[in-house]
Structures are given as structure tokens and as C-alpha cells.
Amino acid sequence: MSEKKFMYTVSPHLHEKGQTIERAMRDVLIALVPAAIMAIIIFGFNVVYILLVSCIVAALSELIMRPIMGRKQTLRDGSAMVTAILFAFLLPPSTPLWVVAIGAFLAVAVAKELFGGLGKNIFNPALFGRVALMISPLAIYTTKFLRPFFYKATGFFTPIQTVINNNVSGRVVYEGIGGKLYVNAVSSATPLSLLKSGRMLATSVTGPTPVGATWITPTGRPSFWSTLLGFKSGSIGEVCILALILGGCYLIWRRTIDWRIPVGIIGAFLVIMLITWNHPLYQLLGGGIWLGAFYMATDWTTSPMTRRGKWIYAIGIGVFIALIRLVSPLPEGVAISILIWNVCTLVIDRYVAEPKFGEVKKPWFNKLPVFPKPKPVMAEPKPVEQKA
Amino acid sequence: MIPLNQQIGAPNSPLVSPGDKVTVGQKIGETDAFVSAPVHSSVAGTVKAVEDIPNFTGAKVKSVVITVDPQQPAFEAKPGKPLAELDANEIKKIAKEAGLVGMGGAAFPTHVKLSPPKDKPVDVVIINACECEPFLTCDHRLMLERPGDLVEGLKLLIRGVGADRGVIGIEANKMDAIEKVRAIVSKEPNIEVEILEVKYPEGSEKQLISAVTGRKVPPGKLPAEVGCLVQNVGTAIAMFEAASMGKPLYERVLTVTGHGIKNPKNFKALVGTPISVLIEAAGGFTGDATKLIMGGPMTGFAQEEATCNVVKGTSGILSLAPDLVDVREEHSCVRCTKCVEACPMYLMPNFIVDAVAKEEWEKAELWGALDCFECGCCSFTCPAYIPHVEYVRQAKARIAALKKR
Numbered sequence A: 001m002s003e004k005k006f007m008y009t010v011s012p013h014l015h016e017k018g019q020t021i022e023r024a025m026r027d028v029l030i031a032l033v034p035a036a037i038m039a040i041i042i043f044g045f046n047v048v049y050i051l052l053v054s055c056i057v058a059a060l061s062e063l064i065m066r067p068i069m070g071r072k073q074t075l076r077d078g079s080a081m082v083t084a085i086l087f088a089f090l091l092p093p094s095t096p097l098w099v100v101a102i103g104a105f106l107a108v109a110v111a112k113e114l115f116g117g118l119g120k121n122i123f124n125p126a127l128f129g130r131v132a133l134m135i136s137p138l139a140i141y142t143t144k145f146l147r148p149f150f151y152k153a154t155g156f157f158t159p160i161q162t163v164i165n166n167n168v169s170g171r172v173v174y175e176g177i178g179g180k181l182y183v184n185a186v187s188s189a190t191p192l193s194l195l196k197s198g199r200m201l202a203t204s205v206t207g208p209t210p211v212g213a214t215w216i217t218p219t220g221r222p223s224f225w226s227t228l229l230g231f232k233s234g235s236i237g238e239v240c241i242l243a244l245i246l247g248g249c250y251l252i253w254r255r256t257i258d259w260r261i262p263v264g265i266i267g268a269f270l271v272i273m274l275i276t277w278n279h280p281l282y283q284l285l286g287g288g289i290w291l292g293a294f295y296m297a298t299d300w301t302t303s304p305m306t307r308r309g310k311w312i313y314a315i316g317i318g319v320f321i322a323l324i325r326l327v328s329p330l331p332e333g334v335a336i337s338i339l340i341w342n343v344c345t346l347v348i349d350r351y352v353a354e355p356k357f358g359e360v361k362k363p364w365f366n367k368l369p370v371f372p373k374p375k376p377v378m379a380e381p382k383p384v385e386q387k388a
Numbered sequence B: 001m002i003p004l005n006q007q008i009g010a011p012n013s014p015l016v017s018p019g020d021k022v023t024v025g026q027k028i029g030e031t032d033a034f035v036s037a038p039v040h041s042s043v044a045g046t047v048k049a050v051e052d053i054p055n056f057t058g059a060k061v062k063s064v065v066i067t068v069d070p071q072q073p074a075f076e077a078k079p080g081k082p083l084a085e086l087d088a089n090e091i092k093k094i095a096k097e098a099g100l101v102g103m104g105g106a107a108f109p110t111h112v113k114l115s116p117p118k119d120k121p122v123d124v125v126i127i128n129a130c131e132c133e134p135f136l137t138c139d140h141r142l143m144l145e146r147p148g149d150l151v152e153g154l155k156l157l158i159r160g161v162g163a164d165r166g167v168i169g170i171e172a173n174k175m176d177a178i179e180k181v182r183a184i185v186s187k188e189p190n191i192e193v194e195i196l197e198v199k200y201p202e203g204s205e206k207q208l209i210s211a212v213t214g215r216k217v218p219p220g221k222l223p224a225e226v227g228c229l230v231q232n233v234g235t236a237i238a239m240f241e242a243a244s245m246g247k248p249l250y251e252r253v254l255t256v257t258g259h260g261i262k263n264p265k266n267f268k269a270l271v272g273t274p275i276s277v278l279i280e281a282a283g284g285f286t287g288d289a290t291k292l293i294m295g296g297p298m299t300g301f302a303q304e305e306a307t308c309n310v311v312k313g314t315s316g317i318l319s320l321a322p323d324l325v326d327v328r329e330e331h332s333c334v335r336c337t338k339c340v341e342a343c344p345m346y347l348m349p350n351f352i353v354d355a356v357a358k359e360e361w362e363k364a365e366l367w368g369a370l371d372c373f374e375c376g377c378c379s380f381t382c383p384a385y386i387p388h389v390e391y392v393r394q395a396k397a398r399i400a401a402l403k404k405r
Helices: A021-041 A046-068 A079-089 A098-112 A125-134 A137-142 A190-199 A224-229 A241-253 A260-276 A280-285 A289-296 A309-328 A334-351 B088-097 B138-145 B148-163 B175-185 B207-213 B233-245 B275-280 B338-342 B349-359 B360-365 B375-383 B386-404
Strands: A160-165 A171-174 B028-031 B046-054 B059-070 B122-127 B164-171 B191-195 B230-233 B249-259 B264-271 B291-294 B302-303 B316-318
Touching: A021 A046, A021 A079, A021 A241, A021 A289, A046 A079, A046 A098, A079 A098, A079 A125, A079 A289, A098 A125, A098 A137, A098 B338, A125 A137, A125 A334, A137 A160, A190 A280, A224 A241, A224 A280, A224 B028, A241 A289, A241 B191, A260 A289, A260 A309, A289 A309, A289 A334, A309 A334, B028 B059, B046 B230, B046 B386, B088 B138, B088 B148, B122 B138, B122 B148, B122 B207, B122 B233, B138 B148, B138 B175, B138 B233, B138 B249, B148 B164, B148 B175, B148 B230, B148 B233, B164 B207, B175 B316, B207 B230, B230 B233, B233 B249, B264 B275, B275 B316, B338 B349, B338 B375, B349 B360, B349 B386, B360 B386, B375 B386
Parallel strands: B122 B164, B122 B230, B164 B191, B249 B316
Antiparallel strands: A160 A171, B046 B059, B249 B264, B291 B302, B291 B316
């Protein structure tokens, strides 16, 4: 009998093959590839510059922040890359690269690392970065959109970005290489902002086509296929819905994300749009709801853990998006809705009860069990000495 | 060396002292408590010592050390009444006297299971033929070799608990066993074979009941709550042996396997056999054996050295080679929900871990620490390599202490 010592660990002694954080992050990156390719096709090589800057800044932010926060480097898990690419996907394709850099830093350094790193953050980092830019003085750079295939006018590889130039009416223009300005030839409103401003509805067969919205058919609506394939204005990653659905299905198949969340969001959103009859299909294909539902709201860390909680969260997001689009002055509401429900996740996970195996009826609210109070330790009364 | 406490329940006191001669099948440890089972000697020999010896979990247990006689007389069968004439009370008594316990691993005394509360009559006896864990094949082997004894044992269990019918639940990957057992069961009107999905933990009591009958045992309750009794293949056969030959439970079939073992095999081993003997008999370790486990890969206990002995609940001895050993540093939870999806009890494993880390024991109970049967699915699938089961064990111990005070 050998005297060999064996490794001691607690049970279980097996681990599911390849079930690691790295694999999950790799899955998300793979799932985003089709949407990235479509974005390059629609908005030109400009997209690549933005993705690159976002990734580099995100990686550097993590490299610097981890030691400052007293933690080990975890760049290899790939979560910074996922954040960087998702963040870039939320930006208009003409966002200046220095604005991209600021946003990526906010996303990774502030929203993720300052909150404690992967697993501890409250807000979805990518959305946090995007909304931080949106409510900052830099908002002007992130709210102007390019029309699809604008590069026919500027050249495929030409970097093009939003600049402010006081000599031009409206002040916001697009600058190509060597300071060449494009005023209106490349810009366009997004489908939802058209809808919000009422121009889309006003447009009829006879009416004027909204500026730059060449993808709108003479009936006054964008064709179903152009919105599905992404031939419309919008953020880099949100336009090609077909690619997003493809990647989302891959993630569900790989069990990297939970199907309940996209189903809940899209379902609740669609129900409200159908009830109020607000162009359900147009609403669904017009904005960023697919990017949000499949890739943002499903973020592991910032979504609830319980099954019931996930439904509440998902339906909540769907309802909020619908309400923001219908009653607020904003054209889009995906980012803000998800961030609001990110915060609610804390409450949901604490108070929503989860039925255990064999529990048929379970109340929805958690009630903490009460343990018996420790018996007070009292000094034993001394027996009175009996006098004889 | 035979530990005196091999069952869940009250500890046994020794019935022998150093110098005593013992025979095969002689009772050497017993207690008056109801939830317990006596222990019998598996060999003939002389008692060398009665002392506290660490068992396979590392806990010290009062054990009887026996010097084995070179001459081992065969066990003398003591045939009792014909099986068909035994009534329920006699069957329970036989189970208790023979020291029968659940042989899947948990070692819960059989006669206790046979005595459900009066208001919770049991109507179905289920034989767990799922092989509780991957790698183990001892139940499969038993079904192939002794299907008749299994069915006889099941009939005794049905009568013992007063049930109407019996079901033998076999996983679909054991078609040869299914056919063998079916051939015998076809003559029994009230026994059937149920083919089950191949998955872990199908052999867990509550999951098995749900798969076979569709009944769900509520949290914190025993199977009798839904009229079921679950027994392992090995236990049913031991029941048959005890009733037909008066043979107490002093040997069992177990699997010695894993990539770290040269010739994996099933053995019929005496209780008290040093596991090193069995490993040698299976060809010894391969050069790259890195882990040694008593039990199965999901719930077994890792051993640092091959020094412990077989007990009634030892279903296997497993040695893993590096290809299956995946030990990494624990990452903080990323809230991916994989443990929640994996949990067969629908608990919240990572919330329990969090509660234990913060010592919030009420929360640990709220999220189901007490309902966990430590199958290990959560840790198996955890991308952050969190050992949930270890946290749950801590929680169970602390909550029990808090409730007692």
C-alpha cells in the first residue's frame, strides 16, 4: 500500500466541464459578432475605431483600478471586453473617440470597479456609461445619428465624428478627415424620434420625407425588412435586430442568459403597445429594446436571482420602456428602464420569496424565520442557608 | 476495525470488551433508542480493543477492533418462518435486529422507515435503483445478479410498511437490468418497473418520489408525508437475506472505481474491511491518482490517506485522476443564477452562501439551508467555483444550535 497523500477538498469532487466565467464572457462576445459585422456594413469602418477605443480604454481602466481597489487582476475573465463592446454598441456611430474613451472609463472604472468589481456592481456598467454621457454636457455628442450607408458620401474608412462648430447653423456637424464638414448630408433621425416628433405620422404618400430618412418607404413607414436588417438610423449595436436575435438565441441555447428576462421584457412591452395600439411592430423594431432585452437586462450581476424575481424585473422593464416611450418626451427608454430596475434588483432579491421543491402555494413575500432568543444568563440564586 | 455507529441516529454502546471472542454475525453494538440500528461483527476473531477511531469523515467514533481468526467459519444460515407468513411487525423486528440501514449512503435505519406515523399511511414502496451517483455501479450489478432476491426483499418491505404496491425505479441507461428485473416482476401483480430519465440526482429520495409518483414531499417532511417509502437496491436484498437466513447486515456490495484505480470492480466486502485491501484487490492505484473519495464523486468524502474502513453506507471507493480534478480558487459570486437553475430542491444556493458569510443564520434558513441534501449540483456548475455545500453544512450546524438554545 502506497503511503501517498491525496488531495483533500470538500464535496462535490467534480466540476462541470468548461463552466467558467471566461466561457460565459466568451459566449457573449461570440453572440455579439453578427451584430458587430452588420454595424460595420451599415455604418462603415467608423464602428471599428469606436469599438477599438472602447476596448482599449476599458482594459486600461480595469488594469489600473484593480490594484487601486486592492484586488487581483482579472482581465483574463473577459468581462471588461464585454462591457466595452456593449457600451460601444449603445453609442451613435458618429460619437467622437474621446467621448467614447470617457464613457468606457466611466463604465468600467466607476460603475464596475468602484462598486466592487464583477459580481458586486449595482448598475449595468455599459448602460451606466451610456446614461452618464447622456446626462452630461457631452450629451450633444451622443444624440446625433448618422443615416445608414452614409459612407457612400464620405468613404468607407473615413473616420467621422460629431463636432460643434459655431459657424454652422445648428452648431452640430459631422467632421470627416482633414476637417471636412458634412452638415446634413449624412445625418438622420432615428425611427423613434421621428415617431415622437410626429413627423413619421405626418409623412404620407404625398408629404415630405423627413430629412435623411431615406429608408422610409413612400407609405410613410420604414419597411419591415429595413428595420429588421438594420438599414435605419440608430446606435451602433441596436440597428440590426436580426443579428441581435440570432446572438440572443445562441446565449439562451448556451444557457448563458436566462430566457425569462427577454421574454418578459418583450412580452410586457408588446402587450402595452397592443393595448394602446401604438404601432406595436414599429415600436418593437424601431429602437434598442432587443439589445436591451437580450444583452443588457440579462446581465448576471444586475438582474434578480429568483425565478419570480426575474419575471417581476423583466415585466417591470418592459412596462417602463413602454411608458417612457408613450408618455415622456424621450424617444427611447430602454437604458433608463433597465437602470431603474437594476436598483430594484436589490429589493426584489431580498423580499420576493421563492417556492422550494414541494411548496405548492408560497406567499410572495419573504418572512424571516425567528430563532428562539437566547435564555438570559442569570446568576443562580444562592440557596439560603438553613439555620439549625 | 468496526465502527459502532454506522447509522444516522443515536450512538450504540459496545456489547463486547477486549479479549472477548466474537463470531460472524454476532451483535457487538446496540442501543435502546428507536432511531438507530445495531452493529454486527463481520468476522470471527478476538476483540483487541474498543476505542475511539476516526472514521471516513474524520469524526472519532467508538469502534471495535477485532483480530481476525485465521480460520473463518462460514455464516450459519438460520432460516426463520417462511417469508410469506411474516407479518408487518415481524418484518420490522427482523430489519431492526439485522441492523439494516439505507445502503445508498445516508444509512438511515430501515426499521424506522418501515414505521411511518399512524396518520400517514404508506401506499407505495419505491426501490431506488438509480445509482445515487455517477461512477457507482454496485446497484446495477446487484440487479443483474440477484434480481429475484431484490423482488423478494421488496415484497417484504411492502408488507412491512403495509403498502399496496412497489415500484422499482431504474434509470434508462441500464436496459439490461430493466429487462432482467421486468422478467421477474411480470409475475407480481403489484410490482412494476419504472424507467427513469438518466440524470443526477435522480436517486435522491424526494426527486425519485416525484419522478415515480408525481408526488412532491413538502420541505422539511419525510417521504411518508406523501405515502411513500424509498429503499435502496442493496437494502432490499439485505432485507431478503435477513428474513430468509437470519443474516445481519455485515457485508455489502460496493464499487471501487475511477481513473485512479487500475482495474475498477464491484466487490462484496465485509463491513470493517480496510479500504486499502479493496484498492489492492482492484489492482491498486494508477500513477496519477490524485484524489481518493469514500462514496460517490458528488457527495463523497475526500480521504488524504487510504486508512479508513468499509461501513454499511459505503457505496463506493473512488479515485480520481487529474483529468477530472478541477480545483480552482473561489471567485466572488457573479450572480449568474446557475446554482439556482441547478438546484433540484429549488433553493437559492448563493444566497445561503452569502448569508453564511455574513453570519445571518435566519436568512440562511430562509433560503433553504435546512432543505439542502448536499447533492453538490450548485458547486458542480458554479463558474466562480464556490463550494456551496461547505457553507450549507456550516449553516445547518449553526441553525440547529440556535434553535436548541
